[in-house]
Amino acid sequence: MTDARAEMRRYAIGAILSAVLTLAAFWVVLADGVARGTALWIVGAAGVAQIAVQLRCFLHIGSASKREDLHLILFSALLAGLMIGGTIWIMTSLHGRMH
Amino acid sequence: MARQATDPIFGRLDWSVTPFDDFLAAPSIDEAVASAAAAAVPLGALAVIAVLTWKGLWGALWRDWLTTADHKRIGIMYIVLAGVMMLRAVAEGFVMRAHQVTALDGGVLSSEHFAQLFSTHGTIMIFFVATPLVTGLMNFAVPLQIGARDVAFPVLNQVSLALTASGAGLVMISLVIGQFGTGGWTMYPPYTSATFSPGPGVDYWVWAIGISGIGSTLAGLNIAVTIYKNRAPGMRFLRMPMFTWTALCTSIMMIYAFPALTVATAMMALDRTLGFHFFTNDLGGNMMQYANIFWMFGHPEVYIVVLPAYGVFSEVSSTFSAKRLYGYNSLVIATMAIAVISFTVWLHHFFTMGQGARVNAAFGIATMIIAVPTGVKVYDWMATMFRGRVRLSVPIIYLVGFFFLFVFGGLTGVVLANPTIDYQIHNSQFLVGHFHNVLIPGVIFGVLAGIHYWFPKAFGFRLHERTARVGACLWFAGFVFAFLPLYWLGLMGMPRRSATYDNPAFEPVMWVTAGGAAIVVAALGVTVWNFYASTRDRAALACPVGDPWDGRSLEWSVPAPPPAYNFYALPQVKSLDPWTIEKAEGAPYQPADAYEDIEMPRPTSLGVVIGGAAFAMGFAVTWWVWWLAGVSLAVIAGAVIARAFVQDTTRTIPAREVEAAHQKVLQQARQIRAVDRDDEIAPANLGHAAPEVPA
Numbered sequence: 001m002t003d004a005r006a007e008m009r010r011y012a013i014g015a016i017l018s019a020v021l022t023l024a025a026f027w028v029v030l031a032d033g034v035a036r037g038t039a040l041w042i043v044g045a046a047g048v049a050q051i052a053v054q055l056r057c058f059l060h061i062g063s064a065s066k067r068e069d070l071h072l073i074l075f076s077a078l079l080a081g082l083m084i085g086g087t088i089w090i091m092t093s094l095h096g097r098m099h
Numbered sequence: 100m101a102r103q104a105t106d107p108i109f110g111r112l113d114w115s116v117t118p119f120d121d122f123l124a125a126p127s128i129d130e131a132v133a134s135a136a137a138a139a140v141p142l143g144a145l146a147v148i149a150v151l152t153w154k155g156l157w158g159a160l161w162r163d164w165l166t167t168a169d170h171k172r173i174g175i176m177y178i179v180l181a182g183v184m185m186l187r188a189v190a191e192g193f194v195m196r197a198h199q200v201t202a203l204d205g206g207v208l209s210s211e212h213f214a215q216l217f218s219t220h221g222t223i224m225i226f227f228v229a230t231p232l233v234t235g236l237m238n239f240a241v242p243l244q245i246g247a248r249d250v251a252f253p254v255l256n257q258v259s260l261a262l263t264a265s266g267a268g269l270v271m272i273s274l275v276i277g278q279f280g281t282g283g284w285t286m287y288p289p290y291t292s293a294t295f296s297p298g299p300g301v302d303y304w305v306w307a308i309g310i311s312g313i314g315s316t317l318a319g320l321n322i323a324v325t326i327y328k329n330r331a332p333g334m335r336f337l338r339m340p341m342f343t344w345t346a347l348c349t350s351i352m353m354i355y356a357f358p359a360l361t362v363a364t365a366m367m368a369l370d371r372t373l374g375f376h377f378f379t380n381d382l383g384g385n386m387m388q389y390a391n392i393f394w395m396f397g398h399p400e401v402y403i404v405v406l407p408a409y410g411v412f413s414e415v416s417s418t419f420s421a422k423r424l425y426g427y428n429s430l431v432i433a434t435m436a437i438a439v440i441s442f443t444v445w446l447h448h449f450f451t452m453g454q455g456a457r458v459n460a461a462f463g464i465a466t467m468i469i470a471v472p473t474g475v476k477v478y479d480w481m482a483t484m485f486r487g488r489v490r491l492s493v494p495i496i497y498l499v500g501f502f503f504l505f506v507f508g509g510l511t512g513v514v515l516a517n518p519t520i521d522y523q524i525h526n527s528q529f530l531v532g533h534f535h536n537v538l539i540p541g542v543i544f545g546v547l548a549g550i551h552y553w554f555p556k557a558f559g560f561r562l563h564e565r566t567a568r569v570g571a572c573l574w575f576a577g578f579v580f581a582f583l584p585l586y587w588l589g590l591m592g593m594p595r596r597s598a599t600y601d602n603p604a605f606e607p608v609m610w611v612t613a614g615g616a617a618i619v620v621a622a623l624g625v626t627v628w629n630f631y632a633s634t635r636d637r638a639a640l641a642c643p644v645g646d647p648w649d650g651r652s653l654e655w656s657v658p659a660p661p662p663a664y665n666f667y668a669l670p671q672v673k674s675l676d677p678w679t680i681e682k683a684e685g686a687p688y689q690p691a692d693a694y695e696d697i698e699m700p701r702p703t704s705l706g707v708v709i710g711g712a713a714f715a716m717g718f719a720v721t722w723w724v725w726w727l728a729g730v731s732l733a734v735i736a737g738a739v740i741a742r743a744f745v746q747d748t749t750r751t752i753p754a755r756e757v758e759a760a761h762q763k764v765l766q767q768a769r770q771i772r773a774v775d776r777d778d779e780i781a782p783a784n785l786g787h788a789a790p791e792v793p794a
């Protein structure tokens with residue numbers, strides 16, 4: 001029973017944190033007075049933080065996790081890096097040549 | 100975009116949406132073709148309904164198929180769905196080719212209609228033929244190959260199929276109600292934005308692809324988890340059959356690639372329906388980002404569909420050569436290499452978009468590199484056949500056809516990978532030649548080989564070998580005539596997606612390709628006919644013992660068709676090719692030491708409910724019927740929540756019953772004469788293989 005309650009609590013915390021981080025991102029963009037560059041960094045940081053929250057609270061990734069989980073995370077990081085890095089490279093190159 | 104006021108009940112639907120009234124108003128060949136196609140959908144549906152009612156099959160359809168959670172049946176339904184869609188898409192390909200024969204300075208079809216044809220043809224072939232074909236094969240074969248009773252999430256599996264089917268339904272209904280988009284299968288904005296394509300056509304595409312794409316993500320998750328978690332005792336990764344390896348890599352790729360598609364379609368939907376500006380010309384939109392995100396999915400997709408075909412070729416090259424697969428480890432490494440590298444090449448689909456030469460060079464080199472692991476595989480398959488006891492069975496005919504044609508298509512891919520060359524020939528018929536050249540000999544031949552290979556396992560009887568050989572040869576010949584001339588047309592400057600041309604030199608070549616397309620239609624006809632003819636003659640083709648090809652992996656150790664729970668007792672795997680070893684050691688078909696109660700998922704209508712509601716939702720948003728969209732979404736959410744409260748989700752099959760069933764099939768196996776390979780296609784082959792000397 002307590003196990004189930006701890007589990008429930010973890011999900012609740014995860015849900016609340018995710019909601020807060022999402023709202024924070026919206027707030028930074030909508031609020032006046034936050035510089036564009038700063039806002040982008042904050043949105044990015046909120047996104048990464050939310051990934052961590054969801055891995056921890058919803059997918060139960062922790063220090064006691066198995067090798068498979070590590071594989072999964074490393075592979076995801078690799079692909080996210082390829083996709084995001086590639087996109088930034090491509091789009092900046094395009095942007096630089098749009099005169 | 101400011102949306103004009105629409106009817107609160109019917110949105111922008113009215114009586115002018117079908118093509119029939121256009122035909123009556125101004126009859127022409129163009130409108131006649133559109134009307135005939137539109138009539139075919141309801142008539143086909145009516146015919147199916149009539150047959151089901153006449154034969155009294157509704158109950159069986161509902162109980163045994165639509166509500167089942169059995170991975171084998173779900174796999175078969177994926178393939179049937181893809182087959183039906185393929186009939187339409189091949190017909191469209193033929194209509195386009197027939198049109199082009201007349202298209203010197205004109206042509207019978209309007210250019211609008213031609214644009215719809217290549218858009219639906221491409222969309223269907225990629226999303227509703229190639230993808231469900233390989234998903235179906237993986238669903239059917241993977242649990243059997245790894246010694247599992249079902250996939251990890253059987254009900255989710257059903258939902259995935261339902262989402263794919265509802266996307267297919269949206270494409271089908273667009274024939275009758277309204278029109279499909281004209282932006283090609285890639286639907287690039289800004290042409291497809293609300294400004295330039297305000298009609299419902301692009302919305303049909305967005306929702307069909309959005310919904311079915313989610314289904315594919317879930318299917319990928321399911322298969323990957325199944326392979327990770329449900330392997331039989333002793334089935335280490337390096338003991339898995341090669342097809343399962345390719346399924347693992349494909350399903351992992353699906354998990355990472357399809358979300359990019361979901362994102363692209365969701366952003367497009369926001370742009371079109373809610374007036375966002377992700378990809379618009381103005382207000383900060385950037386349409387190039389669409390191409391970027393779309394191809395982050397699009398390129399992995401081509402390997403998602405071809406890897407399982409490679410897996411089939413691995414299985415059949417070794418089974419029909421009675422030899423162990425040559426270079427198993429190198430095939431595993433090559434598969435994994437392709438899976439990763441295929442995420443690093445997507446820019447080769449838009450070399451000409453305007454980014455710098457350095458970017459193009461990097462992606463061009465990556466593209467050339469990805470040809471290497473495929474080359475390794477081709478050598479491995481040839482080495483597997485080398486000095487084997489090769490039977491020229493149907494799957495081997497497809498494999499040999501693949502050797503000749505796919506290698507050629509791969510080489511033209513390496514040509515296109517060079518950005519400087521791509522600048523000249525992209526967007527020409529050369530490209531059309533290239534991608535058909537890899538998709539048909541690769542994916543379609545591979546899947547056809549797989550279907551002929553596993554059909555007896557699924558249904559308990561073989562397909563007529565001779566008819567199927569005729570079909571395979573027609574596929575080969577039809578392909579050669581229909582597509583190889585396109586390379587020449589492309590080099591001579593004929594653009595793709597063109598409804599007309601003005602160079603008279605193209606006309607005779609168009610006759611050749613149209614003739615080739617007709618042969619492909621015939622090949623498909625023979626293939627479909629053979630399913631009917633073989634079902635009719637199933638008594639003479641039966642192979643109940645389940646091992647008609649002297650197979651090597653676990654699926655051949657169970658009877659055909661297998662019991663719902665696949666294995667009477669979970670096998671203990673000690674090596675690669677466990678079934679071959681078991682036969683060689685002289686002790687196949689033994690009772691198990693102990694039997695256990697087996698828990699299997701109960702049937703559920705969740706898939707039908709979610710699929711139906713998703714279809715209604717896509718249709719509603721396409722036509723701005725907002726109340727229906729809201730209701731459908733609520734139904735989906737409600738169904739998922741309601742399912743969470745269902746307690747009794749499994750049924751138990753008692754060990755006694757399992758043991759009795761096993762005894763029965765063992766007895767049958769003992770009574771039926773084992774045949775050797777000379778009798779493989781004779782009626783005497785009842786699925787009991789006399790083992791070859793192990794290799």
Ligand code: HEM
Nearest residue numbers: 189192193195217221224229283284538595596597616619
């Ligand atoms: C079986 C006989 C087939 C015929 C006769 C055929 C014919 C055609 C034709 C005429 C086009 C338009 C070419 C152009 O743009 O000028 C086309 C486009 C296309 N086909 Fe096929 N095709 C066939 C099979 C397939 C298969 C099996 C696939 C994939 C699995 C496929 C995928 C595509 C795609 C993706 C396009 C591009 C659509 C676009 O431009 O957006 N086709 N095909």
Ligand SMILES: [Cu+2]
Nearest residue numbers: 398445447448
């Ligand atoms: Cu590509």
